[in-house]
Amino acid sequence: xxxILGIVILFLTTSVFAxxxxxxCPNMFKVIxxxxxxxxxxxxxxxxxxxxxxxxxxxxxxVIKPGKLTYIMPDGTKKEGxxxxxxxxxxxxxxxxxxxxxxxxxxxxxxxxx
Numbered sequence: 001x002x003x004i005l006g007i008v009i010l011f012l013t014t015s016v017f018a019x020x021x022x023x024x025c026p027n028m029f030k031v032i033x034x035x036x037x038x039x040x041x042x043x044x045x046x047x048x049x050x051x052x053x054x055x056x057x058x059x060x061x062x063v064i065k066p067g068k069l070t071y072i073m074p075d076g077t078k079k080e081g082x083x084x085x086x087x088x089x090x091x092x093x094x095x096x097x098x099x100x101x102x103x104x105x106x107x108x109x110x111x112x113x114x
Contacts, residue, residue, distance in 0.1 A: 018053040018074075018096050025051035025099075029110075041110040045069065051099040056092070060111040063088045067106030071097040 022029045022041065028051055033040040045051070045067065053074065066088070069081035074096055082090070 018055045021051070021054040021056055024054040028099075037114055039112050039114065041112060043106070043108045043110050045099060045102045045106045047103065047105050048101050049099075050101045053096065053098040055094070055096045056110075057094050057112045057114055059092045059113075061090050061092060062109045062111075063107075064109065065105060065107035068103030069106055070100040070103075072100055073097055 018024070022031055028043060028045050028049065030042045030044075031039050032042050047067075053072075063084045063086055066084040066086060071079045071081060073079060078100065079097075084090075
C-alpha cells in the first residue's frame, strides 16, 4: 500500500510542474540549433498572443525587436518584462512563468543551457 501511495504522490507531483517552453508554445519558441548542453531558440511573440506556464533553463537573450511582455509567475503575480531596445542583451537564471497576451510583437534569440 505504501508503495502505491508513493507512486501516486510522485505522479501527482511531477504532473504539476510546467513543461519546457518549446513544447508548450512551439509557435513562439523555435529551436534553430542544439547540442547536448545548449540550444539556440528564436522567440517570436506576436501582439495579443499568450503562452501558458512553462520553464526555461538559464538564458542569454539578444533582442531583435522589443515588445511589451508581461509574465505571470507561478504564484499568480504579474511581472512586467524589462524595457529593452533592439540590440540589447541580458542574462537570466532558470525560470518558470507564463506570458500574458503581448502588447506588441517581440522577437529575440535565446541561448539556453540545458
